[in-house]
Amino acid sequence: MKIVVSGQMLKYQVRNSSTSRSSPSSYGTASPSSSSSNGSQHDVTLLTTSRSNSLVSLNSLDSSGPEGDWGVLKVYTSDIRQCTDYKTIRVSTKTTARNVIEMVLTKFKLTCRDPNLFELWMELTTKAEGKPVKTILRLENDAKPLELQRCHPAGMSRFLLHMNATGTLVRVYDHNICAASNYKSLMLSSLTNCEEAIDLILAQNRKSREESANYGLFLTTPEAEAQIPPEVSIVSVYVLSQPQHKIVIRPLDSL
Incomplete structure (x- = not known):
């Protein structure tokens, strides 16, 4: 099955039996859509975009307490350190995407690296005709990842730290x-x-x-x-x- 969305397109492969995992680097290259090679898998062409208007509105939500509510984010980091699959960090609903980037870089002792070279992506999983469809959102620096995570069922979203190649x-x-x-x-x-x-x-x-x-x-x-x-x-x-x-x-x- 193919889903084509106008704009910049990315090829993402999904297996029927389970959701495939890819490092952030696999999302960075535009590719044409292709037909399914067999019945066990299909290619889905996805749009990489910034947050939708509904996600942007979450930034204005008031959280309880001066520091907001606290929770845990799992940030996948194989694009930064191949030997480390992810880092788990404790954040609040006031913590921004830029804060998350700096926290992960600190955990990796990469405080000498330019944080402006890094982006936090959010991968959302939805269903289309009974098949899993993944969409990648590049979060703006002032986005609130914990609030965004709470808008989706458990296991249907994840965060990826990506380093762009424009330095x-x-x-x-x-x-x-x-x-x-x-x-x-x-x-x-x-x-x-x-x-x-x-x-x-x-x-x-x-x-x-x-x-x-x-x-x-x-x-x-x-x-x-x-x-x-x-x-x-x-x-x-x-x-x-x-x-x-x-x-x-x-x-x-x-x-």
Whole structure:
């Protein structure tokens, strides 16, 4: 059986006897629909999309207590660490998808990785003509995963942490804050701003992120330099820079 939905399409294979499991990486490539090869399985073409309007409305729900109700999420992580199938974390109805991403990265001791490179996906299982159909939703950063999970029967939804492949390798010279280092190479999202990049560099140098306000990033040449504003995307600066340009981090009090 084939189900075709307009928009970006993904091929997902379902067996009649049980629901097949796939890592998040299998959802990231568009593919044409194909016919069933035998009676025991069928291909379903699914749409990858952001949350529907009904899911968006859940963000405005009031939860009891200042921290909301608490529960448990199982986040499948084989796309991040192949040796680990999933991580179980305790969250509240106030916990956002961005919070979940950061919590899982912390559990894996990946605090030096750019969280903007990661996405939290929700896989929903429904029935169509008696057959299981899976739909993947890419959650926005402010989505509330526990609230979304409670909208579906147990076992009919799950969460997957996915790393997208749109990062840019940026070289930042950090000799002003670590004498033993010349530069750090960071894989950054185009969404990552100067302030967030400083946090990552400090983490790599084992310095507290609470000190980030004391540091700045500068675009330098042999003749001049300019401080990069905190809200500016570092990738946008890096891709437009010339060979003689360097991005340098240093304490602001050294000016």
